[in-house]
Amino acid sequence: MLDDRKLAILRAIVTDYVSMREPVGSRALVERYRLDVSPATVRNDMAVLEEEGYITQPHTSAGRIPTDKGYRLFVDRLGVVKPLSLAERRAIETFMSGALDVDDVVRRTVRLLAQITQQVAIVQYPIDLGAVVRHLELVALGAERALVIVVSSSGRVEQRPIDISGFTVEQLADLRGRINAAVLGLSAPRAIDALTDLLTTLPPELGPLGNVAGAALFDMMSADPSSRVVVGGVPNLTRFSDQFETTVKPVLEALEEQVVLLRLLGEVGSSDDVTVRIGHENPYAPLQSTSVVASAYGNVPEAWATLGIVGPTRMDYPSTMAAVRAVARYVGRFLAEG
Numbered sequence: 539m540l541d542d543r544k545l546a547i548l549r550a551i552v553t554d555y556v557s558m559r560e561p562v563g564s565r566a567l568v569e570r571y572r573l574d575v576s577p578a579t580v581r582n583d584m585a586v587l588e589e590e591g592y593i594t595q596p597h598t599s600a601g602r603i604p605t606d607k608g609y610r611l612f613v614d615r616l617g618v619v620k621p622l623s624l625a626e627r628r629a630i631e632t633f634m635s636g637a638l639d640v641d642d643v644v645r646r647t648v649r650l651l652a653q654i655t656q657q658v659a660i661v662q663y664p665i666d667l668g669a670v671v672r673h674l675e676l677v678a679l680g681a682e683r684a685l686v687i688v689v690s691s692s693g694r695v696e697q698r699p700i701d702i703s704g705f706t707v708e709q710l711a712d713l714r715g716r717i718n719a720a721v722l723g724l725s726a727p728r729a730i731d732a733l734t735d736l737l738t739t740l741p742p743e744l745g746p747l748g749n750v751a752g753a754a755l756f757d758m759m760s761a762d763p764s765s766r767v768v769v770g771g772v773p774n775l776t777r778f779s780d781q782f783e784t785t786v787k788p789v790l791e792a793l794e795e796q797v798v799l800l801r802l803l804g805e806v807g808s809s810d811d812v813t814v815r816i817g818h819e820n821p822y823a824p825l826q827s828t829s830v831v832a833s834a835y836g837n838v839p840e841a842w843a844t845l846g847i848v849g850p851t852r853m854d855y856p857s858t859m860a861a862v863r864a865v866a867r868y869v870g871r872f873l874a875e876g
Contacts, residue, residue, distance in 0.1 A: 540587075540611075545615060546571075550571045551584075551593055551603075551604060552608065554566065554570065555852060560601065562601050562602055564578075565577045567580055568580055584602055587608070592604065592607055603852075604851075606818055609829070616856060616859070619863055620856055620860050621860065622861065622864045626861075627868075630865060633649075633650050634646055634647070640692060641694075641695065643693075643872065644768050647659075647661050647865060648660075651771070651846075651847055651862070652770045652771025652774060655857075655858050655861050656777070656849075657771060657848060658769065658772055658774055658775060658848045659769070659770045659845070660768070660793075660799050660847070661770075662766070662803050662843040663766040663843060669726070670690065670724055671689075671691075671722055671723065671724055671759075674686075674689075674755075675714065676713060678702065678707055681702075683700070683701065685697055685698070686699075686755060688755065692873075696758040698758060701750060705747045709743065709747060710747070713740075713748055717733065717736065717751070717755070720733060720735075720736045730756060730760060733756070733759075736748070737749065737752050769793055772790065774849070775790065789828060792822060792824040801821065802820065802822070803845075804844075811833065812831060813830075813832050813846075814829065814855065814859065815829060816829045817829065828849060829849060829853060830846055830847070831846050831849075831855070831859055832844050832845065832846025833845065833846060833863050834866065835865075835866040836870045836873065845862070845866055
């Protein structure tokens with residue numbers, strides 16, 4: 539167990555290294571943090587911290603840098619995550635105001651997180667198991683193409699183009715009316731069942747068109763939006779290329795894999811607590827030179843998802859955790875009110 543002085547020295551090393559990007563020496567700590575001990579005492583304490591695996595010496599200089607274990611203890615001893623300032627909260631509200639639908643909310647959230655943390659933002663699409671089909675439209679785009687549009691009560695909008703060669707606008711309108719009568723107000727699973735029944739009872743002249751539109755509708759209504767993750771701010775990684783063990787390329791490749799990102803986000807619980815995975819705590823090897831800070835958003839168990847950031851282990855954890863938590867809470871409230 540580390541005593542208070544060694545914990546204070548570890549906090550100072552983490553803080554200094556994050557801000558200065560250089561190994562931290564004992565004399566610099568004494569001068570910058572007004573430690574009431576001599577540089578020799580600090581060096582002795584640093585030796586203990588290094589022996590126990592909290593800091594390491596990257597090369598022959600006298601400076602030390604935190605290890606994953608050191609960052610973990612630093613994060614665990616943060617206590618209460620500091621709240622954002624009033625100005626920061628207003629900036630979030632202003633950025634998110636005016637969002638039109640779930641897609642717009644997700645896009646804005648990704649941009650917002652990437653901007654305020656200067657890291658890579660990842661946002662999982664929310665899913666509302668209680669959502670129902672609110673509107674369905676078949677819009678002719680010409681003599682041969684039409685657009686099938688489905689709007690759910692949660693604000694989710696899906697659309698697919700279909701081929702309507704050989705069919706009239708009147709037949710398209712007839713089919714639209716029949717489908718709307720069958721599926722409006724139903725959840726996606728029930729709407730799929732109702733659509734299946736409808737397609738088997740269509741008159742012969744509408745059967746082929748119904749099959750084409752039905753295939754698009756089945757695809758849209760059976761898609762699970764929570765399996766989609768949007769990524770933003772990837773260029774932010776280039777600012778930290780010197781922080782990775784080899785190159786940043788494996789990290790960039792990992793960020794393109796939806797399954798990997800879903801696995802990372804899947805470790806976050808349904809509470810609004812912030813989860814931090816540091817370095818080798820991440821299950822996927824190419825991301826073990828990074829940290830993930832994430833939180834769930836949404837206010838009911840049936841309608842929550844996760845968002846967060848990925849960045850180098852050398853990050854400003856207090857500010858990043860505060861930003862992730864604040865954005866998650868605001869987006870959850872925004873979706874609930876919308």
